[in-house]
Amino acid sequence: MHQSLWSLSQTVPRYPSLTHHTKADVCIVGAGLTGITLAYLLKDTDLTVVLIDSDHVLSGTTAHTTAKITAQHDLIYHDLIQTFGEYYAKCYANAQREALQFISQTITTHHIDCQFEKKFSAIYTQNDESIPVFEKEYEAYQKLGLNGRLVETLDLPFPIKKALILEDQAQFNPLKYAVALLSEIKNCPRIQIYENTPAIDIKKRDSDLTVCTKPGYTIEAKKVIQTSHFPFYDDLNFLFAKMEAQTSYLIACEGVKKMPKGMYLSYEQPTRSIRTYENYLLIGGEDHRTGTEKETTARYEALKNFAHHYFSPSQISH
Numbered sequence: 001m002h003q004s005l006w007s008l009s010q011t012v013p014r015y016p017s018l019t020h021h022t023k024a025d026v027c028i029v030g031a032g033l034t035g036i037t038l039a040y041l042l043k044d045t046d047l048t049v050v051l052i053d054s055d056h057v058l059s060g061t062t063a064h065t066t067a068k069i070t071a072q073h074d075l076i077y078h079d080l081i082q083t084f085g086e087y088y089a090k091c092y093a094n095a096q097r098e099a100l101q102f103i104s105q106t107i108t109t110h111h112i113d114c115q116f117e118k119k120f121s122a123i124y125t126q127n128d129e130s131i132p133v134f135e136k137e138y139e140a141y142q143k144l145g146l147n148g149r150l151v152e153t154l155d156l157p158f159p160i161k162k163a164l165i166l167e168d169q170a171q172f173n174p175l176k177y178a179v180a181l182l183s184e185i186k187n188c189p190r191i192q193i194y195e196n197t198p199a200i201d202i203k204k205r206d207s208d209l210t211v212c213t214k215p216g217y218t219i220e221a222k223k224v225i226q227t228s229h230f231p232f233y234d235d236l237n238f239l240f241a242k243m244e245a246q247t248s249y250l251i252a253c254e255g256v257k258k259m260p261k262g263m264y265l266s267y268e269q270p271t272r273s274i275r276t277y278e279n280y281l282l283i284g285g286e287d288h289r290t291g292t293e294k295e296t297t298a299r300y301e302a303l304k305n306f307a308h309h310y311f312s313p314s315q316i317s318h
């Protein structure tokens, strides 16, 4: 029940831990989707790469995500235009579009079986007062060339006041995809992967960097890239004061008779994020600042109640 659907659907290869001092052109710290994608991209260069993870490879957020691949992250584009101007808002939107194209292209190139499906993404409101915000966001979509439309109904079992649809987005099984990338780099002798190897510090001398690990071994590198989700090394940037960890919850339900066709996100709180995967309906939300909630079981209960109320599943399986 508490294991993620993704982890049960895909075995992740195991790697040794670092047991010697080593050197590389690039050291990547964190073997989730970001670090593995980066190692995959470096495969076709002549650089040597060491990729390390403090835990098992792919045991972090990537194994527990809803795995929607979409440029629709809440209603952000009107605000981005207001704050940074149209040029930078477009850069952001284009980066999302290119990421989706990259994933789609990589899946085609390597024939990756990861249940990648093109879907529309929809954000909806159940409040009349929010409608003007949706209309402004729709105008922003038009300025930025995002293929959106405003609608008054969705194929969800509760009423909505307005939804903004973004066409041609996608969803996949993130672990099947990431493990396929690992297979692509498996035979590359310039890429070494170690798990159970937490990085604890970076020491700098001139242009040389040394990553210090908890087991006591070091990795000397010309470049170090932190893909640890939350940076372990701060370098006086005070990131710990600017960032906060968030916890979010996700359940999978079976036996839902009428499955919705797209990917959905509520505008109002509590957040509800909805998508399908094979015969499962995934429902996420109930986010909060990490460490502020004692009764995390209650958060799962809230998602389960929502599922039973609107979708009548035969069981909550994961």
Ligand SMILES: Cc1cc2nc3c(=O)[nH]c(=O)nc-3n(C[C@H](O)[C@H](O)[C@H](O)COP(=O)(O)OP(=O)(O)OC[C@H]3O[C@@H](n4cnc5c(N)ncnc54)[C@H](O)[C@@H]3O)c2cc1C
Binding pocket: 029, 030, 031, 032, 033, 034, 035, 052, 053, 054, 055, 056, 057, 058, 059, 060, 061, 062, 063, 064, 065, 066, 067, 068, 069, 070, 197, 198, 199, 200, 227, 228, 229, 232, 248, 249, 250, 284
């Ligand atoms: C419930 C939920 C739903 C989400 N839904 C979506 C969604 O629909 N779409 C979307 O795009 N995103 C979604 N996200 C976010 C998305 O899952 C993450 O942004 C993404 O998986 C992050 O990948 P990552 O590789 O950056 O981090 P991770 O997968 O967390 O990988 C980081 C790795 O770094 C390792 N690490 C940490 N510290 C160290 C250290 N000091 N030394 C060595 N290794 C270290 C960790 O062990 C971990 O394996 C969701 C997240 C959650 C929790």
